[in-house]
Amino acid sequence: MDEEYDAIVLGTGLKECILSGMLSVSGKKVLHIDRNKYYGGESASICPLEELFTKFSAPAPDESYGRGRDWNVDLIPKFLMANGQLVKLLIHTGVTRYLEFKSVEGSYVYKGGKISKVPVDQKEALASDLMGMFEKRRFRNFLIYVQDFQSDDPKTWKDFDPNTANMQGLYDKFGLDRNTQDFTGHALALYRDDDYLLQPAIQTITRIKLYSDSLARYGKSPYLYPMYGLGELPQGFARLSAIYGGTYMLDKPIDEIVVGEGGRVVGVRSGTEVAKCKQVYCDPSYVQDKVRKKGQVIRCICLVDHPIPNTKDALSTQIIIPQKQVSRNSDIYVSLVSYTHQVAAKGWFIAMISTTVETENPEVEIKPGLDLLGPIRQKFVSISDYYEPIDSGLESQIFISESYDATSHFETTCLDVLDIFKRGTGEEFDFSKIKHELGDEEQ
Amino acid sequence: MENMATRTQTAQRPNGSAQGKICQFKLVLLGESAVGKSSLVLRFVKGQFHEYQESTIGAAFLTQTVCLDDTTVKFEIWDTAGQERYHSLAPMYYRGAQAAIVVYDITNQDTFGRAKTWVKELQRQASPNIVIALAGNKQDLANKRMVEFEEAQNYADENTLLFMETSAKTAMNVNDIFLAIAKKLPRNEQASGASASGQGRRLAEGDTGARAAGSCCK
Ligand SMILES: Nc1nc2c(ncn2[C@@H]2O[C@H](COP(=O)(O)OP(=O)(O)O)[C@@H](O)[C@H]2O)c(=O)[nH]1
Numbered sequence: 058m059d060e061e062y063d064a065i066v067l068g069t070g071l072k073e074c075i076l077s078g079m080l081s082v083s084g085k086k087v088l089h090i091d092r093n094k095y096y097g098g099e100s101a102s103i104c105p106l107e108e109l110f111t112k113f114s115a116p117a118p119d120e121s122y123g124r125g126r127d128w129n130v131d132l133i134p135k136f137l138m139a140n141g142q143l144v145k146l147l148i149h150t151g152v153t154r155y156l157e158f159k160s161v162e163g164s165y166v167y168k169g170g171k172i173s174k175v176p177v178d179q180k181e182a183l184a185s186d187l188m189g190m191f192e193k194r195r196f197r198n199f200l201i202y203v204q205d206f207q208s209d210d211p212k213t214w215k216d217f218d219p220n221t222a223n224m225q226g227l228y229d230k231f232g233l234d235r236n237t238q239d240f241t242g243h244a245l246a247l248y249r250d251d252d253y254l255l256q257p258a259i260q261t262i263t264r265i266k267l268y269s270d271s272l273a274r275y276g277k278s279p280y281l282y283p284m285y286g287l288g289e290l291p292q293g294f295a296r297l298s299a300i301y302g303g304t305y306m307l308d309k310p311i312d313e314i315v316v317g318e319g320g321r322v323v324g325v326r327s328g329t330e331v332a333k334c335k336q337v338y339c340d341p342s343y344v345q346d347k348v349r350k351k352g353q354v355i356r357c358i359c360l361v362d363h364p365i366p367n368t369k370d371a372l373s374t375q376i377i378i379p380q381k382q383v384s385r386n387s388d389i390y391v392s393l394v395s396y397t398h399q400v401a402a403k404g405w406f407i408a409m410i411s412t413t414v415e416t417e418n419p420e421v422e423i424k425p426g427l428d429l430l431g432p433i434r435q436k437f438v439s440i441s442d443y444y445e446p447i448d449s450g451l452e453s454q455i456f457i458s459e460s461y462d463a464t465s466h467f468e469t470t471c472l473d474v475l476d477i478f479k480r481g482t483g484e485e486f487d488f489s490k491i492k493h494e495l496g497d498e499e500q
Numbered sequence: 501m502e503n504m505a506t507r508t509q510t511a512q513r514p515n516g517s518a519q520g521k522i523c524q525f526k527l528v529l530l531g532e533s534a535v536g537k538s539s540l541v542l543r544f545v546k547g548q549f550h551e552y553q554e555s556t557i558g559a560a561f562l563t564q565t566v567c568l569d570d571t572t573v574k575f576e577i578w579d580t581a582g583q584e585r586y587h588s589l590a591p592m593y594y595r596g597a598q599a600a601i602v603v604y605d606i607t608n609q610d611t612f613g614r615a616k617t618w619v620k621e622l623q624r625q626a627s628p629n630i631v632i633a634l635a636g637n638k639q640d641l642a643n644k645r646m647v648e649f650e651e652a653q654n655y656a657d658e659n660t661l662l663f664m665e666t667s668a669k670t671a672m673n674v675n676d677i678f679l680a681i682a683k684k685l686p687r688n689e690q691a692s693g694a695s696a697s698g699q700g701r702r703l704a705e706g707d708t709g710a711r712a713a714g715s716c717c718k
């Protein structure tokens with residue numbers, strides 16, 4: 058440990074592992090430490106099942122749960138958008154070769170106490186039970202507009218300037234009603250609240266395109282999920298970092314981040330050992346005095362022995378409950394994965410409900426989600442504080458990631474990572490460069 | 501739309517007739533730092549040896565094929581990328597491995613002790629029918645031997661491991677140990693395909709899905 062590094066990364070959550078990988082690939086000498094003896098931090102998948110029960114102080118699972126080692130339970134539920142940033146990172150860094158994925162089978166949206174399939178193309182729009190006859194036509198026209206839209210070709214904008222006019226304006230142009238706006242903004246554009254309505258329409262159009270491009274990639278739904286759970290993702294990026302020379306130490310307590318003149322970081326101390334460095338990258342748990350609480354997220358892990366009712370027995374699903382449907386300010390997400398993803402024993406499913414906490418009684422807030430699941434065999438609720446750094450890190454050279462938010466996918470995760478990388482190195486991450494270098498790795 | 505990365509593929513000749521099976525297996529290397537794991541891989545895959553083997557940057561995923569009768573066995577070889585040093589190998593490393601070579605250095609008794617620990621770790625963590633080979637490396641340094649051949653052979657027999665002494669430097673037994681493993685691996689379609697992957701798909705650029713099947717022996 059008593060060496061000098063360009064960067065020391067603390068914590069092996071997904072964000073830190075991606076950063077570590079990108080830094081190593083860019084030629085930096087990296088030391089990557091975790092205080093835990095396992096990879097993943099908050100983004101680990103818990104195995105065996107007994108450990109999950111212990112973690113939540115529940116009595117040990119009985120034999121109906123099968124072999125404990127067959128379970129890998131995520132603590133933070135998310136899916137990958139098939140055409141999103143994380144998939145891009147996985148492919149361009151070559152990390153994808155360590156992983157296998159499955160498409161998520163169904164994508165549903167909640168309306169009036171019932172769930173309906175999210176309509177994504179013209180055909181589905183016309184068949185959907187979310188809208189009445191005339192509304193379907195209007196929605197179809199809207200979808201065609203988005204499909205044909207090219208940000209660099211004003212001809213496709215049809216007398217509407219998406220860079221200045223807001224999204225409400227675009228909805229109004231097509232005469233879409235409140236309900237349609239609701240599932241479009243929340244289930245297709247994946248906004249968590251309604252602030253987007255007053256933002257330039259281009260942002261929402263881009264998001265709907267991401268959704269439909271993702272869908273086009275693997276069918277069924279725009280979402281992907283890795284076999285053996287999300288905990289595989291940080292491990293994959295850690296391996297990338299190691300391959301490019303990164304040094305890994307687990308089970309190593311961090312006692313101090315040593316700061317020198319002008320408040321700049323000079324090293325990291327564990328016991329009596331000090332590793333010198335020019336920069337530190339870490340998650341909020343390593344620097345509690347440099348982060349502030351932004352809010353809370355409630356997550357509820359439910360072990361069930363059946364698929365979610367009314368999803369055509371899908372072995373994986375996502376259900377979005379738009380805020381307005383249940384008189385809230387932020388959406389509730391329900392996700393389901395199963396034994397077919399090697400995250401549960403044969404016949405078992407793991408459902409997760411998550412949302413941003415808005416009241417004093419968060420468990421009541423997730424009830425609309427719980428009510429969709431049918432009988433639940435075991436439930437684990439956690440409420441976590443959501444932190445963000447108090448500064449950009451440029452002065453101290455300590456770059457801190459934000460806690461994982463309540464979104465159902467990794468887009469914000471990647472944006473945070475790319476932003477930290479840029480702050481830390483002064484450069485955008487050059488995707489094309491690595492890919493080329495990896496080219497001759499396989500003979 | 502379907503493009504699952506099937507692990508057992510049938511190679512096609514240009515005229516379309518089947519040429520024989522290609523079975524793909526994940527093989528992992530384990531053992532203490534500096535026993536010669538990366539050197540064994542480099543010797544097997546590229547036929548090279550470096551006296552001062554730098555930590556193998558950027559090359560911890562290599563493939564090599566061996567041919568057995570009508571079957572091409574393609575090894576997808578995972579080197580530790582140095583993550584064994586501070587005991588920080590990830591569970592992902594063992595995941596779905598169908599073969600493992602546990603390496604020790606015959607001139608260093610400690611590394612033999614560590615090899616036994618790795619074997620136990622594999623028996624605990626890896627799939628139950630994994631094929632494990634024990635390699636006593638640096639056989640060219642037999643004059644400085646600290647681990648007797650018989651001792652290792654007995655240990656291997658007790659634990660039903662394949663065993664060979666090898667030298668990445670002289671190439672002794674390097675191809676042989678991989679070939680011996682290939683012979684012990686199940687080569688029927690089901691065994692090689694399904695047990696390997698969790699039956700998901702690999703992602704690739706432009707969604708080409710599975711990589712093209714490698715060609716047979718040169
Ligand atoms: N004499 C001799 N040296 C070897 C042999 N295999 C590896 N080495 C040397 O041992 C050192 C460590 O090898 P390396 O492959 O990096 O070990 P690893 O840490 O297990 O991957 C290097 O200096 C190699 O040149 C061998 O068979 N004979």
Ligand SMILES: [Mg+2]
Pocket residue numbers: 537538539555556579580581582
């Ligand atoms: Mg090595």
